[in-house]
Amino acid sequence: MKKSAPGFREAGGADPIDAALGDRQASPGIGRLDLLLRTRLALGLEATAAPTLVFLPLGVVCGPYGLNLLSSAVLAHLDAVVSVALAALGVFVGLALDLRSREDRRLFLAADVESGVTVVIVAAAVLFLLHSWQAPIDAPASAIALALGIAAAASSGGGADAPAGSFQQLATHIAELDDVMPIVAGGFVIVALGGAPLAETVRLAGLTVVVGLLIAVAGWLLFERAHDPAERGVFVLGALLLLGGAAAYLSLSPLLTGLVAGLFWRWSPGRADQIIRNDLQKIQHPLVLLLLLTAGASLEWSRLAIWLIAPFVLFRVTGKLMGAKLATQLAAPLAAADLGAYLLPPGVIGIAFALNVQQVASPVTGAAIVTAVAVGSLVCELLALIEPPGRAEGR
């Protein structure tokens, strides 16, 4: 994996996805936001600041319950952009997945085990609690539980600038790979939230993959043959819009269509993956910031949402620690406690998935899930500050 300049997760630096995408030049605007994040150093905190901590609250301030800059009408207009941003995230994850070496496959398996354990623990706990509370819900309880489990499973290791082969790099790689399984499972859950029967759910999830593949093949045919950078930009932008738009049109998962396309471009012959990486780098960070601001502005403090936050955080931490313990069996040099600390920061994929759930679920359920996941992610990021990755390694 290529090494990038140290910086900040998802807002311009040491995110695993960033690392796979290579070095980039931050825009002046993003540079100033980086400065804002760097203030954490002055507080004696770790330099691996998560943009979630800054931009989620900023979204709340700008949202309908704050300054109303991101009013309900604006959020409705942003819906299409959110779908495209989700597809772009899926593409990033797909492009970063390299399974050619045995070591990569072993780490991928470890990541799947870790994220699978988190999904099961969070989903089972939430399902049990929803039944015990007799909570007021208007969607299948199992789908809500699974949605929260999947949102909890993604991690953001934040050590892409670690030395090659180091503990930190291995842990970061696992954090990077553990986004894949939740996105795939999320493809089914998004369809299931619509209340379709099992056979229809499977058919629609299959359609998500087929649509992603068709668009990926079309892109692959075009990217390398573009006459000039402007035309290539048109093709890349068009492919992204199609990936996000097709999923939005059919109420499917843009994350999954994007993942499928990203995987195809990663594994197909030619330079399609390089081209899309270079072009997407320009919009990666604005899209992530947009997702976080939108999530912050979409928060609604319903009783269901407040009930779900504490179990989400508690069982996510439990799931990550237990998952890390199992994963260390497959990734030998890692110590369970250290890996657990690395996997604690949730990153942006979980929030992105929650936004996707909000697009397809009923307004009440959707808002409750976004609120629980967003606030839960914020709390997990704060917990990661208390026990930052790497401290355990040093002991």
Next chain:
Amino acid sequence: MRRAAALALVLATALLIRGAASGEPLRTAALALGFALIAAALVGDLFERLKLPRVSGYLLLGLLCGPNLANIISRSMARELQVVNGLAIALIALMAGLEINFMRLRPRLAAMARLGGVILAALYAGLFVVFWATWRWLPIAPHETGLARLAIAALVTIIVASFSPTVTIAVITDTRSRGPLSELTLAVVVLGDLALILSFTVAMQFVHWALGGVGPTQVGVVPRVAWEVVGSLGFGAAVGAVFALYLRYIGRELTLVMLGLCVVLSAVGPRLDFEPLLAALAAGLVVENVTGGGGKALTEAVEQGARPVLIVFFAAAGASLHLDALAVIGVVAVAVAALRLALILGGTALGVRHSGIDPEQGRLVWMGLISQAGVTLGLTIIVAAEYPTWGTNIETLLVALIALHELIGPVLFKWALARSGEIGQMDAVAAVAPGAAPADTPA
């Protein structure tokens, strides 16, 4: 071959998605934009190979896949595509402004103005006389007489005479043309647009008064027109000056900033009753003429940002073309189009003779004046909303005319540019002086 396969795949994907949806989903914008962007770009490229304007390819793709024919782009999707309209019009006008260098044009400015004036006078006079004389056979308001007939005939004349700055500029930009014909045509369409804004405002007041509505003195036509024209130019100049400062002192992320600038011009301007096209043109003129242009970086930013916006804009225009209107009012529309063409041709010949323009440069100008598009449609919508009885008749006639002119106009203009040897000259100038102003522009 690869491109054909990709186009087939994109079409198949769109059909698959449309077929899999139950009913008409709500969230169609991104799909419509993505499909239009890729498919229209590929058809535009095919047209380029056939020596036809790309713009026509974008339009044809929109038309073929639009709600009137294949319905891959449904009516609601076509509406969603129009979100880029304001941005596209501002961007196109900004590009036009960036191409007009007064120092370079100064020796010919007076002659250009005379040529434009004669063409417009011929068009206005000829159309009005024929409409007046044939009023009872025109399917607009045959029962109207006297002042009302005079006022409505004047209004129809003004709208039918209008040009399409967007199509003209888009063809010039798309073919990277530069030279006397491009500049002359651009000058005439910009002049025509100014005349259109002035005369339409006055004509609408005249119609109000003639039909017994509010009198012209009560609403203050002169201040209103002055606010619209002078205000637009002032607003655009101010925005252009800010952009010029940005170019000089920061100069980064130009594509994004330029698109943001166009959003400001197209979204903020109309709230203050400013005309986005004029405002954006003024902004471009300030950047080009006051600060000496933005050099190669700005050219690249324009190229990067304009391509997708233009593709979607013209594909949306194609998808919204009402062939059904052409079927309803076909004979009259063809007759009016033929009259307009004859008057533009005659006006150009007369103008070239009396303006002092080199006949070799001026004789092809008429081909760049045929297109009609968004501006014309916008005016007819205003009329139809205000006068539903006969206004909708004007709308039907004009929509049919736009369908004709939008398909024929770009093809004719590109042919003219090719004949005058101006295609690709924009790049040739840039290659001579990379990163600098054109060679014939004083420092």
